[in-house]
Amino acid sequence: xxxxxxxxxxxxxxxxxxxxxxxxxxxxxxxxxxxxxxxxxxxxxxxxxxxxxxxxxxxxxxxxxxxxxxxxxxxxxxxxxxxxxxxxxxxxxxxxxxxxxxxxxxxxxxxxxxxxxxxxxxxxxxxxxxxxxxxxxxxxxxxxxxxxxxxxxxxxxxxxxxxxxxxxxxxxxxxxxxxxxxxxxxxxxxxxxxxxxxxxxxxxxxxxxxxxxxxxxxxxxxxxxxxxxxxxxxxxxxxxxxxxxxxxxxxxxxxxxxxxxxxxxxxxxxxxxxxxxxxxxxxxxxxxxxxxxxxxxxxxxxxxxxxxxxxxxxxxxxxxxxxxxxxxxxxxxxxxxxxxxxxxxxxxxxxxxxxxxxxxxxxxxxxxxxxxxxxxxxxxxxxxxxxxxxxxxxxx
Numbered sequence: 001x002x003x004x005x006x007x008x009x010x011x012x013x014x015x016x017x018x019x020x021x022x023x024x025x026x027x028x029x030x031x032x033x034x035x036x037x038x039x040x041x042x043x044x045x046x047x048x049x050x051x052x053x054x055x056x057x058x059x060x061x062x063x064x065x066x067x068x069x070x071x072x073x074x075x076x077x078x079x080x081x082x083x084x085x086x087x088x089x090x091x092x093x094x095x096x097x098x099x100x101x102x103x104x105x106x107x108x109x110x111x112x113x114x115x116x117x118x119x120x121x122x123x124x125x126x127x128x129x130x131x132x133x134x135x136x137x138x139x140x141x142x143x144x145x146x147x148x149x150x151x152x153x154x155x156x157x158x159x160x161x162x163x164x165x166x167x168x169x170x171x172x173x174x175x176x177x178x179x180x181x182x183x184x185x186x187x188x189x190x191x192x193x194x195x196x197x198x199x200x201x202x203x204x205x206x207x208x209x210x211x212x213x214x215x216x217x218x219x220x221x222x223x224x225x226x227x228x229x230x231x232x233x234x235x236x237x238x239x240x241x242x243x244x245x246x247x248x249x250x251x252x253x254x255x256x257x258x259x260x261x262x263x264x265x266x267x268x269x270x271x272x273x274x275x276x277x278x279x280x281x282x283x284x285x286x287x288x289x290x291x292x293x294x295x296x297x298x299x300x301x302x303x304x305x306x307x308x309x310x311x312x313x314x315x316x317x318x319x320x321x322x323x324x325x326x327x328x329x330x331x332x333x334x335x336x337x338x339x340x341x342x343x344x345x346x347x348x349x350x351x352x353x354x355x356x357x358x359x360x361x362x363x364x365x366x367x368x369x370x371x372x373x374x375x376x377x378x379x380x381x382x383x384x385x386x387x388x389x390x391x392x393x394x395x396x
Contacts, residue, residue, distance in 0.1 A: 107121065114165070119177070161215055182388070194381070243255040
């Protein structure tokens with residue numbers, strides 16, 4: 001099957017492709033309402049896109065008076081691969097051109113095993129999805145990794161929880177193995193893009209997406225576009241200092257938020273509480289499993305364990321203090337909380353909200369929703385498909 005080789009020839013064609021991606025099949029007349037083109041110019045650009053095979057005719061549209069317009073849609077054969085590499089697991093999904101998830105696999109994997117082992121797993125998962133008949137090949141792939149990325153080159157730079165990944169040419173290596181264009185970004189940016197495309201942030205132009213997992217990061221969306229900063233490290237809030245001269249952090253500094261409240265920090269504090277006899281519930285779980293995770297803390301809290309609830313509230317308070325500073329600085333229209341630790345649910349959310357609403361100015365928080373993400377583990381893979389489609393649906 002022919003994989004995607006054509007690219008839009010100009011900004012008008014790119015705009016039309018993105019409208020069809022985000023809104024689904026549409027008539028020429030309705031597309032004309034959304035772009036600043038004369039009817040004759042619109043007809044020319046649509047006809048050129050039809051010639052490339054990127055879009056196809058899709059039957060007659062509903063009548064708006066006069067001759068009925070034809071519906072146009074993105075080519076149904078287009079397939080994108082979304083890959084979300086976390087610290088302890090990998091999610092891989094195949095989407096169509098409208099970024100609907102057609103198939104999704106999750107498998108455990110320790111990112112510290114290094115890029116070669118991780119990408120062997122990614123390629124095996126992609127092959128498994130292809131073998132189901134969902135895709136004969138991929139037109140592009142978007143990859144998220146849990147660390148800072150030099151975005152233009154698709155290269156991780158000194159990622160604190162990813163030993164062996166510094167400078168690894170992720171984009172180049174995977175592009176060769178998959179046989180398609182690849183884009184690479186920080187995983188929380190992909191989560192933000194996923195929630196923006198299909199989740200809780202669909203109608204919001206300026207928002208923060210905070211991911212609390214093994215680490216903590218923040219996707220910053222400004223005017224509908226992810227803001228990455230000058231070198232790609234914007235949003236690295238896990239390494240904002242929460243306690244002067246506090247606990248040592250994996251990044252080499254002391255007192256970072258991530259050292260106090262992340263999946264790893266929460267597990268360590270829970271194990272300490274269990275060993276010190278402060279929680280019978282956590283002690284029982286530790287005896288059974290030999291180690292604890294955020295999932296155990298969430299389960300203990302759901303069972304009413306006071307120590308587990310205190311750990312969640314303390315972490316939420318610290319996280320809320322950092323987010324309050326971000327809200328005062330950025331004045332977003334929405335704050336989305338996602339990641340593995342969101343299994344802690346509304347106890348965590350309440351603690352974060354309390355700090356933000358207490359510390360930030362009323363003008364910034366008077367109409368500010370702070371909510372849990374809607375998409376869970378699919379946010380990152382949808383964001384990956386969105387990332388590569390943004391690239392491919394731009395003029396070559």
